[in-house]
Amino acid sequence: MGPPLAAEPDPPWRCRVLIECEPAIKSIIVHLDSVNNDIIIEDLDEQHLVVKENMVHSLKQKLEDRLRETYRPEEPLADSD
């Protein structure tokens, strides 16, 4: 790969992950990031973030844990077997 190009994406062609989510979820992610600042690469807008690829898995789990504390939807139907 030749000399650095003017409009290179942040360090040479590094794979990132674009996250699209509701603003409420985004604010949780921003909060999770504020601990170590190791997740978010770029805060794009209300519903979009770019994060490090290797952090996506743990981010999903942290988010799930956080939501479980507050939110528990009901089963739509009890099993009658």
Added chain:
Amino acid sequence: MSVGTQSYQLVDYLEKLPGTTFRKLYQQPSTAFAIFRRMLPDLAKLFVQALLYAPSPLLLSQLDIWVTAAGKIQRDRALSILRSLHIVQISPPSKDRPQEIQLATNFKNSLRHALEGSSTHNSFGVPSTLPVDPTIDINFLDRYARKKWEDILHYVVNSVGGDSAGASSAGGAGSGPKASVRDLLLAGRLVERRNDTRSGVGITQAGFTFLLQEANAQVWTLLLLWLEAASHNPDLGMESVDMLSFLFMLASLELGRAYDTNALPVERRNMLPSLVDFGLIYIPRDTRQYFPTRLATTLTSTSSALRSLSAGFTAAAANAPGSAPGDVAALGPAPAATNETKGSIIIETNYRLYAYTSSPLQIAVLALFTQLNMRFAGMVTGRLTRDSIRRAISYGITADQIISYLAAHAHEEMIRTAVAKGTPVLPPTVVDQIRLWQLENERMHTTAGFLFKDFDSLEEYQALSSYAEEIGTLIWKSDRKQMFFVSKFEQIRDYLKSRKKVE
């Protein structure tokens, strides 16, 4: 689909190869022909045909006579594919000279040879002149390939944690794939080592995606893992370019015919054992013959990368579990096979599911997203629950995949009732609920790719982002921030380079 589950497909693989690799690949007429035949959209084929016998480069603008004003996007995509596969060379834009286009020399010569049957390149295989065992017919080869491939699928399915009737009972169906194949599945992270399953390995997200792919895509996934493994291990003496050429050659052979092993160079003969393990070829004992199976001869017969996921899923489902053993009609990845596979699943509005099947593979697949309760001879019953769907989703299966699986395998009684009443085949409440369960679980949508920012000028931002949009890789952009996000960067990099040269 979330990150890491994108199927490792042939086109993606090829697009990442350097130009020198393509030059070597295109030395083989069978390779050039296979790529021309199966991997190009129609408009791209038209361009290639126009250029094939052109004595000198054509003006790029001359191609526009085939393109209507509305077809500009298709033209750009066609050119972008031709360029990324290194089939054409286009001169860089310049103020003094209009852009010209021509075919890459090796590609042009090889495609001409393939079409004219000229030169003795042996690129399409050398049939064996020795007597052929009459019992080795197409039927036999189909059964053989099917068994080999099902063994591999079983191995992946069986690595599901033993929490369901289906998964645990699916064991013992076949002797299982060779250690070399198991290593590939591990290296490709379709399964990973885990202590909580009986087999010592557990399925990964990519493994589920693999299971739900159509057969042809599955074969390529495994073959590309094989190429990858060989390139990391030079001791094997196999070169990935040659392996790829060999695969394209196999794809051009005729099913049911014997070919001469001795006509192969020694490097390719060394590849035969692996191909036997995958079920792509059959070698009778003590002969100098090899028979390509349907898995090999259909390698380039569908451009699976261009297929929609649901179509692929349907084909996979038709291929793998739905049919009785020995039902060869279901082996080929042809769409017709889907119709020939009888549906077996009845689903009621109360989320109960009945499947009239005794195929361990189908039961294991059902167990991925169903809470199976009872098993009878020839039938299993279960329910779709929030937990069973959520578990499936946590493995990387999508609601749409589940829904299209259920639709593709609906029992004919379901279809008959739906037609009589004029209602959808699957109960709409169930379909909606499966989607809602996914939404509830999917708090965010993720796309892997590359962020572009810090442009020198607004013009540069606009030129690049609209180029990304034209070639269909743009995912997100903000004119205000002058940033955009794309799913692939290779073509943008090339575009940037070609612009640099002009300046």
